[in-house]
Amino acid sequence: xxxxxxxxxxxxxxxxxxxxxxxxxxxxxxxxxxxxxxxxxxxxxxxxxxxxxxxxxxxxxxxxxxxxxxxxxxxxxxxxxxxxxxxxxxxxxxxxxxxxxxxxxxxxxxxxxxxxxxxxxxxxxxxxxxxxxxxxxxxxxxxxxxxxxxxxxxxxxxxxxxxxxxxxxxxxxxxxxxxxxxxxxxxxxxxxxxxxxxxxxxxxxxxxxxxxxxxxxxxxxxxxxxxxxxxxxxxxxxxxxxxxxxxxxxxxxxxxxxxxxxxxxxxxxxxxxxxxxxxxxxxxxxxxxxxxxxxxxxxxxxxxxxxxxxxxxxxxxxxxxxxxxxxxxxxxxxxxxxxxxxxxxxxxxxxxxxxxxxxxxxxxxxxxxxxxxxxxxxxxxxxxxxxxxxxxxxxxxxxxxxxxxxxxxx
Numbered sequence: 001x002x003x004x005x006x007x008x009x010x011x012x013x014x015x016x017x018x019x020x021x022x023x024x025x026x027x028x029x030x031x032x033x034x035x036x037x038x039x040x041x042x043x044x045x046x047x048x049x050x051x052x053x054x055x056x057x058x059x060x061x062x063x064x065x066x067x068x069x070x071x072x073x074x075x076x077x078x079x080x081x082x083x084x085x086x087x088x089x090x091x092x093x094x095x096x097x098x099x100x101x102x103x104x105x106x107x108x109x110x111x112x113x114x115x116x117x118x119x120x121x122x123x124x125x126x127x128x129x130x131x132x133x134x135x136x137x138x139x140x141x142x143x144x145x146x147x148x149x150x151x152x153x154x155x156x157x158x159x160x161x162x163x164x165x166x167x168x169x170x171x172x173x174x175x176x177x178x179x180x181x182x183x184x185x186x187x188x189x190x191x192x193x194x195x196x197x198x199x200x201x202x203x204x205x206x207x208x209x210x211x212x213x214x215x216x217x218x219x220x221x222x223x224x225x226x227x228x229x230x231x232x233x234x235x236x237x238x239x240x241x242x243x244x245x246x247x248x249x250x251x252x253x254x255x256x257x258x259x260x261x262x263x264x265x266x267x268x269x270x271x272x273x274x275x276x277x278x279x280x281x282x283x284x285x286x287x288x289x290x291x292x293x294x295x296x297x298x299x300x301x302x303x304x305x306x307x308x309x310x311x312x313x314x315x316x317x318x319x320x321x322x323x324x325x326x327x328x329x330x331x332x333x334x335x336x337x338x339x340x341x342x343x344x345x346x347x348x349x350x351x352x353x354x355x356x357x358x359x360x361x362x363x364x365x366x367x368x369x370x371x372x373x374x375x376x377x378x379x380x381x382x383x384x385x386x387x388x389x390x391x392x393x394x395x396x397x398x399x400x401x402x403x404x405x406x407x408x409x410x
Contacts, residue, residue: 006032007030007031007032007127007128008031008032008033008034008124008125008126008127008128009026009031009032009033009034009121009126009127009128009129009130009174010034010036010117010120010121010124010126010128010129010130011023011026011033011034011035011036011117011129011130011131011132012036012037012038012113012117012129012130012131012132013035013036013037013059013065013068013069013076014037014059014065014132015059015061015064015065015068015197015198016132016198017132017185017186017189017198018132018133018134018177018185019131019132020068020072020132020189020192020194020198021132021176021177021185021188021189021192022130022131022132022175022176022177023035023069023072023074023130023132024072024188024192025176025177025188026130026174026176027072027073027074031128033072033074033075034074034075034076034077034124034126035065035068035069035072035074035075035076035077036076036077036078036079036116036117036120037059037062037065037076037077037078037079038059038078038079038081038112038113038116038117039059039062039078039079039080039081039082040058040059040081040082040085040089040109040112041058041060041082041085042082059078062078064197067197068194068197068198071192071193071194071197072192077120077124079116079117079119079120081112081116084112084116085109085112088108088112089105089108089109089112091226092105092108093105093213093214093219094222094223094226094227096214096356097214097219097220097223097253097256098223098227098231098232098252098253098281099281100252100255100256100257100279100280100281100286101355101356102214102256102257102258102354102355102356102357102377103214103356104356104357104358104376105213105214106161106324107160107161107162107163107164107358107374110133110161110162111162111164111165111169113131114129114131114162114165114169114173115169117129117131118169118172121172127172128172128173128174129172129173129174130173130174130175130176131173131175132176132177133158133161133162133175133177134151134152134153134156134157134158134159134175134177134178134180134182135148135149135150135151135157135158135159135161135162135175135178136148136149136150136151136152136159136175136178136179136368137149137170137173137174137175137178138370140308143308143309145167145308145309146167146170146171146173146307146308147170147307147308147370147371148162148165148170148307148370148371149367149368149369149370149371150362150366150367150368150369150371151175151177151178151179151367152178152179152180152181152367153180153181153182153367154366154367155182156182157324157367158324159360159371160321160323160324160360161324162371163307163358163360163361163371163373163374164305164358164374165307166305166307167307167308170307214256215256215258215259219253220251220253220254223253224251224253227253231253232250232251232252232253233251233284234248234249234250234251234265234284235248235249235251235252235283235284235285235286236248236249236284236285236286237249237262237264237270237286237288238285238286238287238288239274239287239288239289240277240278240287240288240289240293241289241293246264246270246271246274246288247264247265247266247268247270248264248265248266249264249265249284249286250265252279252281252284252286255276255279255286256276257276257277257278257279257352257354257355258275258276258291258352258354259275259276260272260274260275262274262275262276262288270288271288273290274288274289274290275288275289275290275291276288277289277290277291277294277352291351291352292350292351294350294351294352294353295348295349295350295351295382296345296348296349296353296380296381296382297344297345297348297349297382298342298343298344298345298380298381298382299342299343299345299349299353299359299377299378299379299380299381300336300340300341300342300343300377300378300379300380301340301341301342301343301359301374301375301376301377301378302339302340302375302376302378303339303375303376304335304339304340304341304373304374304375305339305373305374305375306372306373307371307372307373310372310373312333312334312335315332315333315334315344316332316333316334317330317331317332318330318331318332318333318343318361318362318363318372319331319361319362319363319364319365319369320343320359320360320361320362321359321360321361321362322353322354322357322358322359322360322377323357328362328365328369329345329346329349330345330346330347331343331344331345331346332344332346333361339375340378341375343359349380353377353380354377355377355378355379355380356376356377357376357377358374358375358376358377359374359375359376359377360373360374361373361374
C-alpha cells in the first residue's frame with residue numbers, strides 16, 4: 001500500500017505473542033498503530049470462584065499491555081464491553097447449559113471483539129482494524145467484496161472463529177500473521193526484547209488443546225449462581241442403549257454432550273467408557289453411551305449466514321468443520337429456505353454431531369481455503385428420499401426432480 005505512512009490501524013492488544021508481533025509488524029511496515037484492549041470481565045462483579053471459569057482470552061492485566069505498547073512506542077486505549085459480553089455471551093452460555101444445548105462462545109466472543117475494535121477505529125478515525133489471529137483477509141476488487149481464508153499455518157488456523165462476520169466488519173480487517181508459521185512468530189517475538197512481559201515459545205509441541213469455558217469444570221457452579229433451583233432439578237443418568245437406570249444426577253447443567261468424565265449426584269465416577277451422548281432437559285434425562293454407535297449422512301443448520309454474496313440456487317460442493325481443530329468433511333450444501341441449510345455428507349459421517357455446534361463451511365481444503373459462512377446445527381441423521389406423489393424409500397435417481405424431497409430419519 002503506497003500511502004500506508006498515512007494509514008492508521010487499531011489493533012486488538014493482549015499480552016500474548018500473536019498480538020504483540022502483529023503490532024510490531026504493522027508498525028515496522030509504516031502504519032500508525034493504536035493498541036486497544038477490549039475488557040470483557042469486571043473483576044468486581046465476578047468473584048474469585050468465578051475466575052477459573054473464563055479462559056485466558058480475556059485481558060486481566062492492563063498495566064502489562066500498556067507496558068508492551070509503551071515498548072513498541074504505540075498508543076494504548078482500553079474499551080469497556082463488560083455489559084455487552086454478559087448479555088451476548090455469558091447469558092447465552094448459561095441458558096444453553098441449562099437447556100442441554102452446545103454453543104460456540106468463541107465465535108460469539110470474536111464477533112464482539114471485531115465489533116468493538118471497529119467502533120473504536122471509527123472514534124479514532126483509524127483506517128483499519130487488526131488482530132493477531134491466524135487467518136487471511138482477501139479482497140475481491142472486481143466484486144468489491146472481502147473474504148476470509150484459512151491461514152498459512154493450518155495447525156494454528158483460527159478462521160473458524162470468524163464465520164459469522166458480515167461485509168461491514170470485514171472491509172477494514174487486517175491479519176498480519178495470515179501467512180506466517182507459529183515458529184516464525186515466536187522467532188520474531190524473541191527479537192523484540194519483551195521476554196519479561198510475554199511468554200515466548202510456550203507452544204513448541206503444538207497448539208494447546210484449550211477447553212472453552214462452556215465445557216469448563218467450574219461451569220456448573222457458575223450456572224448455579226445465575227439460575228433458579230427450579231431449573232436445576234435432579235434426574236437420571238440413563239443408558240442410551242436399553243434405557244436402563246445408571247445413577248441419579250443433580251441437574252443437567254452439570255453435563256454437556258461429549259463429556260467423558262461423568263459424576264453422579266453422589267459424586268461417584270460413572271463407568272469411564274461412557275460419555276454423554278444426548279440430553280432431554282424437560283425430562284431431566286441425561287443419556288450415556290458411546291459415540292461410535294452414531295452415523296449420519298445429513299445435518300441441518302439454522303441461522304446460516306454467508307460472508308459474501310454466494311450463488312446458492314444450486315447445491316454446492318463444500319467442506320464443513322464442526323470445531324476449530326476438527327477435520328474438514330466433504331459435503332454438498334443446499335439452501336432450503338430462509339436461513340436453513342442442509343449438508344449432505346459425501347461419505348457417511350461417523351460419531352456425534354452435537355446440536356448447537358457451529359458448523360463452518362469452506363470452499364476447499366488447505367491454506368487459503370475461502371470461508372463461505374456458518375450456522376448452528378439443529379439436527380443430524382439419516383435421510384430418506386420421498387416422492388411427493390406419495391412413494392417412500394425409492395431410488396433417488398428414479399424420481400422426477402420436481403417431485404423430490406427429503407426428510408430426516410432418526
